Amino acid sequence: MDIQTLTFIIVGLTFALYIAIAIWSRAGSTNDFYVASGGVHPVMNGMATAADWMSAASFISMAGIIAFAGYDGSVYLMGWTGGYVLLALCLAPYLRKFGKFTVPDFIGDRYYSQTARTIAVICAILISFTYIAGQMRGVGVVFSRFLEVEIATGVFIGAVIVFFYTVLGGMKGITYTQVAQYCVLAFAYLVPAIFISMYMTGHILPQTGFGATIAEGVAGEGNYLLQRLDGLSEELGLAAYTEGVRNKIDVFAITCALMVGTAGLPHVIVRFFTVPKVHDARRSAGWALLFISVVYLTAPSIAAFAKVNLINTVNGPELTGVKYEQAPDWIKNWQKTNLIQWEDKNNDGRMFYSGDERNEMTVDRDIMVLANPEIADLPAWVVALVAAGGVAAALSTSAGLLLVISTSVSHDLLKRTFAPNITDRQELKWARIAAAAAVALSTWFGINPPGFVAQVVAFAFGLAAASFFPAIIMGIFYKRMNSTGAIAGMVVGIVFTLAYIIYFKFVNPAANVEANWLFGISPEGIGTLGMLINFVVAYVVHKLTGDAPQDTQDLVESIRYPKGAGGAVSH
Amino acid sequence: MAFKSEELAKAYWRENIGLVLKLLAVWFIVSYGFGIILVDWLNQFTFFGFKLGFWFAQQGSIITFVILIFIYVKRMAALDNKYEVHED
Numbered sequence: 001m002d003i004q005t006l007t008f009i010i011v012g013l014t015f016a017l018y019i020a021i022a023i024w025s026r027a028g029s030t031n032d033f034y035v036a037s038g039g040v041h042p043v044m045n046g047m048a049t050a051a052d053w054m055s056a057a058s059f060i061s062m063a064g065i066i067a068f069a070g071y072d073g074s075v076y077l078m079g080w081t082g083g084y085v086l087l088a089l090c091l092a093p094y095l096r097k098f099g100k101f102t103v104p105d106f107i108g109d110r111y112y113s114q115t116a117r118t119i120a121v122i123c124a125i126l127i128s129f130t131y132i133a134g135q136m137r138g139v140g141v142v143f144s145r146f147l148e149v150e151i152a153t154g155v156f157i158g159a160v161i162v163f164f165y166t167v168l169g170g171m172k173g174i175t176y177t178q179v180a181q182y183c184v185l186a187f188a189y190l191v192p193a194i195f196i197s198m199y200m201t202g203h204i205l206p207q208t209g210f211g212a213t214i215a216e217g218v219a220g221e222g223n224y225l226l227q228r229l230d231g232l233s234e235e236l237g238l239a240a241y242t243e244g245v246r247n248k249i250d251v252f253a254i255t256c257a258l259m260v261g262t263a264g265l266p267h268v269i270v271r272f273f274t275v276p277k278v279h280d281a282r283r284s285a286g287w288a289l290l291f292i293s294v295v296y297l298t299a300p301s302i303a304a305f306a307k308v309n310l311i312n313t314v315n316g317p318e319l320t321g322v323k324y325e326q327a328p329d330w331i332k333n334w335q336k337t338n339l340i341q342w343e344d345k346n347n348d349g350r351m352f353y354s355g356d357e358r359n360e361m362t363v364d365r366d367i368m369v370l371a372n373p374e375i376a377d378l379p380a381w382v383v384a385l386v387a388a389g390g391v392a393a394a395l396s397t398s399a400g401l402l403l404v405i406s407t408s409v410s411h412d413l414l415k416r417t418f419a420p421n422i423t424d425r426q427e428l429k430w431a432r433i434a435a436a437a438a439v440a441l442s443t444w445f446g447i448n449p450p451g452f453v454a455q456v457v458a459f460a461f462g463l464a465a466a467s468f469f470p471a472i473i474m475g476i477f478y479k480r481m482n483s484t485g486a487i488a489g490m491v492v493g494i495v496f497t498l499a500y501i502i503y504f505k506f507v508n509p510a511a512n513v514e515a516n517w518l519f520g521i522s523p524e525g526i527g528t529l530g531m532l533i534n535f536v537v538a539y540v541v542h543k544l545t546g547d548a549p550q551d552t553q554d555l556v557e558s559i560r561y562p563k564g565a566g567g568a569v570s571h
Numbered sequence: 572m573a574f575k576s577e578e579l580a581k582a583y584w585r586e587n588i589g590l591v592l593k594l595l596a597v598w599f600i601v602s603y604g605f606g607i608i609l610v611d612w613l614n615q616f617t618f619f620g621f622k623l624g625f626w627f628a629q630q631g632s633i634i635t636f637v638i639l640i641f642i643y644v645k646r647m648a649a650l651d652n653k654y655e656v657h658e659d
Contacts, residue, residue, distance in 0.1 A: 066629075071610070071625055071628060071629075074606060074625075074628035074629050077628070077629055077632075077633060078602045078606055078628060078632050078633070081632070081633045081636050082598065082602050082632065082636055084636060084640065085594070085595070085598045085636050085639055085640060088640045088643060088644075089591045089594060089595065089640075089643055090591065093647075207630065208619060211618075211619050211620030211621040211626070212619075212620050213620070224620050225620075226620065226621065226622070226625075242614070242622050242625040243611075243614070243625075248607060248608065251607050252603060252607055252608075255602065255603065255606075255607065256603075277658045278658060279644075279647075279648060279651070279657070279658060282640075282643065282644045282647060283644050285640055286637070286640035286641045286643075286644055289636060289637050289640055290637050293633050293634070293636075293637055296633055297630055297633055297634070300629040300630065557580070560584055560587070561573055561574075561580075561583060561651070561654070561656040562651055562656060562657060562658050563573040563651075563655075563656040563657065563658060563659075564573060564658075
């Protein structure tokens with residue numbers, strides 16, 4: 001059977017599985033689906049959180065970025081896991097004790113202000129929207145390859161599926177579907193990695209395999225894989241793989257923005273509101289990170305293997321270039337999507353990949369994970385499995401994000417702020433309109449992306465870091481912080497960060513070089529500075545306007561210990 | 572008031588903050604310290620075929636993060652019991 005047919009079958013089977021689980025578990029829990037996870041064991045909840053969290057960016061894009069950026073790619077590895085430590089230690093237990101459903105609810109109630117709530121809603125929409133644009137691109141890459149269509153068509157098909165998947169109903173809230181999605185995506189990620197690790201180094205564990213020596217029969221046998229990769233990179237005019245080229249301040253800033261942003265993402269925080277106890281909120285964060293680390297510890301090994309394989313396949317073992325007629329099928333297949341391009345500059349009929357003027361290949365980083373099983377010549381069912389994993393990752397995250405956007409618009413923004421008199425039917429109608437508009441806009445950004453999937457997603461983290469994180473942290477740990485200070489901090493933080501990103505990515509992309517950056521911080525890392533500005537502005541304004549009222553301070557006192565935590569209530 | 576006295580409430584919060592700060596110090600040293608600031612210096616050492624700084628940035632820090640959260644869960648449960656503010 002060819003890859004395309006197998007892909008249809010395996011993706012189809014996983015879809016059937018998700019829908020079956022959704023129907024089965026729905027019948028079991030007829031109550032409000034927000035508390036559906038109330039009876040779920042923390043291990044299960046951790047697994048579901050991991051699926052919700054690991055998006056197309058983690059699954060498809062991250063290893064590819066690491067493959068091309070080497071050490072510099074570590075910012076994504078540390079950034080997207082380190083945030084869970086902040087979440088578990090500084091946010092989750094207290095927000096759980098507070099007992100509300102959404103981040104705007106916490107901000108609105110803690111800062112006793114309708115304005116604060118509205119600003120929080122706007123921030124939540126902006127963040128979720130940026131994040132989902134990255135997902136669309138990811139889904140598009142998957143579909144364009146396996147349906148053999150242009151990337152734009154792939155994005156469009158993906159958008160239609162995501163829209164129906166979300167509108168179909170309360171699937172999002174059903175934890176067991178996400179547990180299944182986690183299993184599919186983790187399995188799909190590990191299987192090819194184990195195969196490749198066995199082939200390249202003889203190690204069954206890819207996590208240790210990429211530090212080992214190259215096995216017999218593979219180009220460069222007997223050498224340490226990473227040393228060989230550094231050597232190859234040097235010969236080809238690329239930066240050494242294990243050393244970075246980004247400046248230290250920028251690496252620091254990006255890592256920090258991703259960590260802090262993780263702790264401020266509305267769709268992640270929400271997961272910890274719905275566990276039954278404060279103790280479970282802490283435990284869930286631990287389990288979630290454990291399950292995430294299964295994928296994240298594998299990603300750098302996939303990256304290193306893929307890079308070596310790519311160089312071997314394109315340049316040949318002697319680095320003389322491989323004749324195009326002898327190019328493996330995967331190169332020709334990906335060429336159809338324009339995500340791999342070959343331009344025979346010196347007319348020798350041979351392909352060549354390098355970091356200097358000899359280079360003839362354009363390889364989109366987002367294809368590395370999807371192409372990896374083909375590059376390593378693995379069986380067709382593994383290739384199909386990876387496609388299913390990519391779709392699972394993108395779907396579980398997009399659905400959650402669309403729900404945040406649509407409830408923010410219909411519930412938090414319209415019902416609770418601007419039009420309190422609308423009926424339930426109208427509210428539902430607005431939720432659907434908001435979801436449709438979000439899908440349409442993010443489709444456009446998926447076709448015309450301002451960066452690779454992981455980079456687009458990184459902007460969402462910067463925005464979350466600059467707006468929510470300081471407001472929530474001060475809300476818990478600084479009980480005298482008042483509403484004026486928090487509002488001023490959020491507004492200045494997010495406006496600054498957004499303006500910086502828009503300027504360098506859209507208004508004047510030509511100027512997006514290190515010499516023009518503020519303190520050498522790239523748009524990906526600027527959220528860190530936005531966060532610091534938020535803290536400073538909030539503190540200064542608070543000092544000028546006086547402490548929060550006593551009843552608010554008592555409220556903050558009461559969320560600092562677990563005893564007496566009731567179930568989460570709507571309003 | 573879940574605590575028997577104002578002093579106990581303050582002591583609980585102080586111990587809580589102390590624990591969190593200790594764990595965050597480790598979190599910072601392993602990721603920002605070993606993985607970013609000291610990476611070039613650590614790279615002179617080899618660890619199972621990896622340059623040590625590179626290993627911390629791509630593997631070691633993640634493993635440490637997981638361990639930190641589970642230590643926190645355990646220590647906080649003990650603290651909640653000590654001050655009798657655990658959930659029923």
